Amino acid sequence: MLTTSHKLRLSRSEVEDFLFRQAEYIDSRDYESWLSLFTPDALYWIPVRPTDTDPETQLSFMYDDLPTMVARCERLLAFGTAGQQPITRSSHVVSNVRVNDATSNGELVVHSRFHVTQFRRDVLKSYAGAYTHHLVATDEGVKIRLQRVDLIDCDGIHDTILQIYL
Amino acid sequence: MSASLATSERNDTAAELDVGRLVEPERIHRRVFTDPDVFELEMDSIFGRSWIYVGHESQIPQPGDYFTTQVGRQPVVMTRHTDGQIYVLENRCPHKGALVCPERSGHAKRFMCMYHGWRFDGDGSLVSVPVHSGYDGTSFDPKDPGNGMKRLPRVKNHRGFVFASLSADIPDFDAWAGEGLRGLDNMIDRAPDGSVEVVGDCYRTVQNSNWKIFVDNMSDGMHTSFVHHQMARAAQRTLEKFKGQGRPGGLDVAAMLAGEPDQMAKVDLVAHPNGHFDMAAFAPELKGPEADQYKAALIARHGKEGAEVVLQRNYHNVLMFPTIVMQASLQQMRVIRPLSVDKTLLEIWAFRLKGAPESFLRRAVTGANLANSPSNVVAADDFEAYFRVHAGLKGPQSEWISLHREANRDIPVGTSLKGHSGNSEVCMRNMYKAWHAYMTAQ
Numbered sequence A: 001m002l003t004t005s006h007k008l009r010l011s012r013s014e015v016e017d018f019l020f021r022q023a024e025y026i027d028s029r030d031y032e033s034w035l036s037l038f039t040p041d042a043l044y045w046i047p048v049r050p051t052d053t054d055p056e057t058q059l060s061f062m063y064d065d066l067p068t069m070v071a072r073c074e075r076l077l078a079f080g081t082a083g084q085q086p087i088t089r090s091s092h093v094v095s096n097v098r099v100n101d102a103t104s105n106g107e108l109v110v111h112s113r114f115h116v117t118q119f120r121r122d123v124l125k126s127y128a129g130a131y132t133h134h135l136v137a138t139d140e141g142v143k144i145r146l147q148r149v150d151l152i153d154c155d156g157i158h159d160t161i162l163q164i165y166l
Numbered sequence B: 001m002s003a004s005l006a007t008s009e010r011n012d013t014a015a016e017l018d019v020g021r022l023v024e025p026e027r028i029h030r031r032v033f034t035d036p037d038v039f040e041l042e043m044d045s046i047f048g049r050s051w052i053y054v055g056h057e058s059q060i061p062q063p064g065d066y067f068t069t070q071v072g073r074q075p076v077v078m079t080r081h082t083d084g085q086i087y088v089l090e091n092r093c094p095h096k097g098a099l100v101c102p103e104r105s106g107h108a109k110r111f112m113c114m115y116h117g118w119r120f121d122g123d124g125s126l127v128s129v130p131v132h133s134g135y136d137g138t139s140f141d142p143k144d145p146g147n148g149m150k151r152l153p154r155v156k157n158h159r160g161f162v163f164a165s166l167s168a169d170i171p172d173f174d175a176w177a178g179e180g181l182r183g184l185d186n187m188i189d190r191a192p193d194g195s196v197e198v199v200g201d202c203y204r205t206v207q208n209s210n211w212k213i214f215v216d217n218m219s220d221g222m223h224t225s226f227v228h229h230q231m232a233r234a235a236q237r238t239l240e241k242f243k244g245q246g247r248p249g250g251l252d253v254a255a256m257l258a259g260e261p262d263q264m265a266k267v268d269l270v271a272h273p274n275g276h277f278d279m280a281a282f283a284p285e286l287k288g289p290e291a292d293q294y295k296a297a298l299i300a301r302h303g304k305e306g307a308e309v310v311l312q313r314n315y316h317n318v319l320m321f322p323t324i325v326m327q328a329s330l331q332q333m334r335v336i337r338p339l340s341v342d343k344t345l346l347e348i349w350a351f352r353l354k355g356a357p358e359s360f361l362r363r364a365v366t367g368a369n370l371a372n373s374p375s376n377v378v379a380a381d382d383f384e385a386y387f388r389v390h391a392g393l394k395g396p397q398s399e400w401i402s403l404h405r406e407a408n409r410d411i412p413v414g415t416s417l418k419g420h421s422g423n424s425e426v427c428m429r430n431m432y433k434a435w436h437a438y439m440t441a442q
């Protein structure tokens, strides 16, 4: 996959279509399509505190590179994974999309809000917060280089393990 | 203290149960895990009468810093006073009992209770009571500093790790810890500068199961190839696919659990007096130029032979009963804070070995993200097992669970017991022996 050098420009509705599609892939457990939305050097980061700046030396909820994302998705789909008996179902709502100007390295920075409801074994669980997406143009279309997920309860007590991507 | 419990589980056939009979050498009664009355007694007899881990001194480096947590059911605050000393206080106002420090951590020149404005120093001393004339002629002296926040009667700072006890009348820390200390000491000894510090804040996750189901799992070699099979295989396949990629401490460690049911057989399991144990490490050591520099730094500190001893000892799981389960070789510590009979809070900390290369810290962080975070892929499958055990044990019909594996083959080593193999249930048997002693002590 080659990143093209030109600045990525997308309208809000084009960005919305993209974000809705990535959310739909998770909700329909189509992880192969979902993973194809990311660049090879992509990072998926859920900080554990609102103030965290360095995921290399601070704990995170998730700080996945692409290999980790692939392995995580394989675990979710593997036959017999203990934590997915029963499976987790999810439903995303993505909203409040704001498109920034492209940054100097050609990335388009997009802010939005999400509300994800998950259901597993009689328990309904809600996750809410803000997305920051760094999108780039490649010869295979628009891809995500960074997905940052800021949960409003990131530093709270968690009585459910978050198993699927937000 | 009464060792006899009235039943709170109406379906049980016995109306009354002697807690001393819940533990046998090779089997445990299900009510050890499910009975709320047993839990209450544990809070008094174990969490009220042993050395409970509070926190690390690096969490409160400056005078005025504080950290709040709980010792058993007691809310406490660990402070650093202006005298530089660390105190562990009941986080409770002596007036009406309000929490004085409401935040998990913070900094305050003095503590002021938000309810009626009583003020306290970092060592708990009462500083002032507004409109104190109201106490003239009463039996309460608002000028007596001793009328402040109560100090826990026993506090021990072991190389930066602060423990405390709600009871004055317990054995000294060293006698309590014994050989059970060697895992914690080894992690500290591995720091070229001789000390460690916490990395930021901890994770806080809750298991919906009894705390001892988690502890039992920590020495359970036989579960690994079943519970972690899918993730281990996923990690293995992914590493093959992305040749040479993957951060140390992440998928490489997860992939190690992809073996046969007896994959942990060769791992040393040693049970120590008072319920403690350690399990030898199996994760690969870091290699490369940074690791060589690190070894040189350790030799500079401990000498050649000393450094060898430090590096030869290497532990995966270390239990200091009842609150600490360390993953020493991965620089992590899980602190057990039971909330109720079927809810268990873990505080999960990662540590920086001072003087060690940054890659060591990165590996600890990667490992914590993948194995211990609230969105981890290793304990996610363990938690499912804990939940199912607790749910299965709620049924009153069958009473006992088994601790028989390799029970006739334990190997005495000094005052400790080594399991015949890494599949042995020796550490569980040893822990329940200590549990029984605490619960039946008069």
Ligand code: FES
Pocket (backbone or CB within 6 Å): B093, B094, B095, B096, B097, B098, B113, B114, B115, B116, B117, B118
């Ligand atoms: S309860 Fe603290 S001042 Fe009254």
Ligand SMILES: [Fe+2]
Pocket (backbone or CB within 6 Å): B217, B223, B224, B227, B228, B378, B379, B382
């Ligand atoms: Fe496990």
